[in-house]
Amino acid sequence: MTTTPLEVGLDRSSPVxxxxxxxxxxxxAIDCGELAPGQRLDNEIELAxxxxxxxxxxxxxIQELVGKGxxxxxxxxxxxxxxxxxxxxxxxxxxxDDLAKAQRRPSTxxxxxxxxxxxxxxxxxxxxxxxxxxxxLERVRKADDVPLAIxxxxxxxxxxxxxxxxxxxxxxxxxxxxxxxLRIASQRIGATSATSEQGRLLALRKGAPLLTxxxxxxxxxxxxxxxxxxxxRAESYSFQITLVSR
Amino acid sequence: MTTTPLEVGLDRSSPVxxxxxxxxxxxxAIDCGELAPGQRLDNEIELAxxxxxxxxxxxxxIQELVGKGxxxxxxxxxxxxxxxxxxxxxxxxxxxDDLAKAQRRPSTxxxxxxxxxxxxxxxxxxxxxxxxxxxxLERVRKADDVPLAIxxxxxxxxxxxxxxxxxxxxxxxxxxxxxxxLRIASQRIGATSATSEQGRLLALRKGAPLLTxxxxxxxxxxxxxxxxxxxxRAESYSFQITLVSR
DNA sequence: TAGTGGTCTAGACCACCTC
DNA sequence: AGGTGGTCTAGACCACTAA
Numbered sequence: 361m362t363t364t365p366l367e368v369g370l371d372r373s374s375p376v377x378x379x380x381x382x383x384x385x386x387x388x389a390i391d392c393g394e395l396a397p398g399q400r401l402d403n404e405i406e407l408a409x410x411x412x413x414x415x416x417x418x419x420x421x422i423q424e425l426v427g428k429g430x431x432x433x434x435x436x437x438x439x440x441x442x443x444x445x446x447x448x449x450x451x452x453x454x455x456x457d458d459l460a461k462a463q464r465r466p467s468t469x470x471x472x473x474x475x476x477x478x479x480x481x482x483x484x485x486x487x488x489x490x491x492x493x494x495x496x497l498e499r500v501r502k503a504d505d506v507p508l509a510i511x512x513x514x515x516x517x518x519x520x521x522x523x524x525x526x527x528x529x530x531x532x533x534x535x536x537x538x539x540x541x542l543r544i545a546s547q548r549i550g551a552t553s554a555t556s557e558q559g560r561l562l563a564l565r566k567g568a569p570l571l572t573x574x575x576x577x578x579x580x581x582x583x584x585x586x587x588x589x590x591x592x593r594a595e596s597y598s599f600q601i602t603l604v605s606r
Numbered sequence: 607m608t609t610t611p612l613e614v615g616l617d618r619s620s621p622v623x624x625x626x627x628x629x630x631x632x633x634x635a636i637d638c639g640e641l642a643p644g645q646r647l648d649n650e651i652e653l654a655x656x657x658x659x660x661x662x663x664x665x666x667x668i669q670e671l672v673g674k675g676x677x678x679x680x681x682x683x684x685x686x687x688x689x690x691x692x693x694x695x696x697x698x699x700x701x702x703d704d705l706a707k708a709q710r711r712p713s714t715x716x717x718x719x720x721x722x723x724x725x726x727x728x729x730x731x732x733x734x735x736x737x738x739x740x741x742x743l744e745r746v747r748k749a750d751d752v753p754l755a756i757x758x759x760x761x762x763x764x765x766x767x768x769x770x771x772x773x774x775x776x777x778x779x780x781x782x783x784x785x786x787x788l789r790i791a792s793q794r795i796g797a798t799s800a801t802s803e804q805g806r807l808l809a810l811r812k813g814a815p816l817l818t819x820x821x822x823x824x825x826x827x828x829x830x831x832x833x834x835x836x837x838x839r840a841e842s843y844s845f846q847i848t849l850v851s852r
Numbered sequence: 853t854a855g856t857g858g859t860c861t862a863g864a865c866c867a868c869c870t871c
Numbered sequence: 872a873g874g875t876g877g878t879c880t881a882g883a884c885c886a887c888t889a890a
């Protein structure tokens with residue numbers, strides 16, 4: 361008698377790793393309620409055997425979901441589905457991608473694209489030489505024509521994007537298109553009050569609450585490739601995060 | 607000729623896993639600059655061999671630091687230390703712990719501790735029955751006697767903490783002390799303006815910017831054990847996050 | 853005591869990058 | 872072509888939990 365029937369189909373000729381195929385299908389089973397909150401899974405040896413993979417591969421699949429906060433494991437006890445519907449998290453994606461995914465219609469007003477001397481903080485974060493210039497961008501991102509955020513970015517000169525493309529696509533999307541692999545982002549989130557200038561751009565009164573984010577993004581060689589200093593309308597945006605302790 | 611001398615000492619009789627001992631010492635080497643930003647590590651087979659562990663164990667140690675955003679790997683190329691000093695992240699800890707660690711002197715005004723009927727949103731998040739009561743807490747957290755945050759919490763009745771202890775210790779600390787193992791926290795971060803009541807408690811004018819956090823915490827069996835709705839003085843607090851893509 | 857997850861090993865084959 | 876990390880296997884022993 362098994363506690364989880366759980367049928368999965370694996371394609372061993374696919375380039376997609378087995379552990380990943382397993383993790384995706386387990387996650388789908390949780391999402392659709394086939395694995396209910398609080399329900400216990402069979403032990404990993406049983407599962408590995410039934411699904412036709414080795415125990416380490418099965419463990420790795422389970423570990424993916426533990427890392428996402430969807431499963432919980434206790435030694436000597438077993439593996440359970442977490443109680444409580446989980447929301448999806450902030451990912452290494454741009455606001456543009458997020459809006460498109462949420463079926464909103466994103467657009468961008470490009471205010472500034474120019475070569476400029478960065479301040480010390482920016483130069484240090486991007487690893488530039490003391491006298492080295494960078495590209496400065498200033499944009500207003502709208503969703504369904506309602507202004508949502510003011511985005512100010514600094515990039516190394518060799519990564520300057522085309523102003524025309526910036527109007528219709530997100531910065532991350534453009535960078536990926538030029539062969540840059542974004543890997544790590546370090547973000548700091550805070551709050552502030554709108555200046556009159558910010559209020560004008562976001563159709564808010566001066567002093568309205570804003571959510572702020574400063575972010576440095578690194579590519580897969582660990583090189584800093586972008587610094588962003590953005591402010592968001594507080595009533596229209598928030599950040600979702602899940603923390604899992606080891 | 608090795609690119610990284612890297613001396614590490616392993617204790618195979620310790621209950622601390624080998625991969626963890628390795629990860630800690632690697633991280634220390636990065637922190638103290640023995641492994642410089644941008645520097646390439648030896649390949650993992652060489653490293654495993656030199657340090658006297660198997661390749662999977664060595665991989666796992668490296669993977670720990672990749673997950674923390676301290677190392678970056680590229681297939682066919684190698685493993686590098688990330689450029690740019692990384693800051694430490696939000697963890698599964700309370701504001702009280704954070705302040706104590708930062709050498710500030712935390713204290714707490716306990717305003718409310720009572721049994722109360724939660725609204726639907728709270729009841730759902732905590733997995734309570736429709737007519738079930740919960741414990742409601744309202745506190746003001748101060749650092750060096752300056753008010754920093756208003757904290758409102760809901761807990762299941764059986765987890766009610768002692769009002770006396772709340773004054774001198776953090777909620778998470780107290781919960782851990784009663785044998786609860788906090789595992790997962792799901793947080794949403796936003797911004798708002800201070801109401802006159804919030805302004806009074808935080809020594810701010812009405813309309814001042816506040817950082818908001820709503821958080822649900824789960825224990826190691828996946829049970830929701832706490833819901834917090836907190837507001838922070840914007841000028842005194844921010845959240846640090848690191849994202850790593852697979 | 854029986855069952856669970858946690859760790860570790862030794863080896864294999866593959867995909868990707870650089871030269 | 873050679874070197875790198877990515878994946879997968881089959882097995883072993885241990886620590887923790889619950890009955």
